[in-house]
Amino acid sequence: MKVGTVFWHKSGRPLTEEFKFYRDVGFDGVEVTISESSEPAKPLSARGYLRIEHMLDDVKKIAEASRETGLEVHGVRSGLLWRYPLNSPDPTVRDRAFRIVEKGLEAANYIGATSLLIVPAVVREDTPYEETYQLVLQAIRKLSKKAEEEGVYLCIENVENNFLLSPLEMRRFVDEAGSEMVGIYLDVGNILARYQSYPQHWIKILGKRIKKVHLKDYCERTKNVTYILQGDVNWPEVIRSLKNIGYRDYLTAELQPYKLFPEKFFKHLAEIIRELIAL
Numbered sequence: 001m002k003v004g005t006v007f008w009h010k011s012g013r014p015l016t017e018e019f020k021f022y023r024d025v026g027f028d029g030v031e032v033t034i035s036e037s038s039e040p041a042k043p044l045s046a047r048g049y050l051r052i053e054h055m056l057d058d059v060k061k062i063a064e065a066s067r068e069t070g071l072e073v074h075g076v077r078s079g080l081l082w083r084y085p086l087n088s089p090d091p092t093v094r095d096r097a098f099r100i101v102e103k104g105l106e107a108a109n110y111i112g113a114t115s116l117l118i119v120p121a122v123v124r125e126d127t128p129y130e131e132t133y134q135l136v137l138q139a140i141r142k143l144s145k146k147a148e149e150e151g152v153y154l155c156i157e158n159v160e161n162n163f164l165l166s167p168l169e170m171r172r173f174v175d176e177a178g179s180e181m182v183g184i185y186l187d188v189g190n191i192l193a194r195y196q197s198y199p200q201h202w203i204k205i206l207g208k209r210i211k212k213v214h215l216k217d218y219c220e221r222t223k224n225v226t227y228i229l230q231g232d233v234n235w236p237e238v239i240r241s242l243k244n245i246g247y248r249d250y251l252t253a254e255l256q257p258y259k260l261f262p263e264k265f266f267k268h269l270a271e272i273i274r275e276l277i278a279l
Contacts, residue, residue: 116153166197218231
């Protein structure tokens, strides 16, 4: 398995300098985030450098920084489907979501990433669950053709969107999508945070459908997502379960850096993930 993190960019610093830092502190690769130009970007932000409106220019810069430093950009993620879900009652929003995913797959291919993470739906009171299931399934079946064309896994993440609420349902949905390029981006901490059993149970059920893994912890005492090893995730069992299904890809931390001394955060993070892999 490989050591990864979501890429956090310091405003004003060259991408090559940033990528070199991540490589030097121990990461094999990073995951970059699609955003909109209008989204506010803090001095240290996971957004603002892969903009949907300027995708071609931005992917060229990212690909160049990756080549120059040897740091892989193994994945692309898009939070834009929270705003433009594939199950929106508005067909123009659904069309926009479809185009965002297509652009994301193209960007991932250009950069050399092997996955695009999406949150395909947000179930609310005005978006009935069964209708959502069918709308999203139809869209994913169409988008799977684009994923196959680009050679990029289209990965659905388990998040707090009121959709695909159990590993059995997630497995069924991915199987019904009918493509080897549609898989799961398993978020270990989200399972405990959403009280949906335990991550090792999901891993056993989903098996090789899991294409990528996000790491974070969850503390039952404080009821908060927290840093790895500071919560209640049974990490030895999680790693053992991943090895049992033959998982060999990235373990990518999806965590907010320390407010002060963020460089120390990333150094500590890479060390912890390597220790987990060695379990």
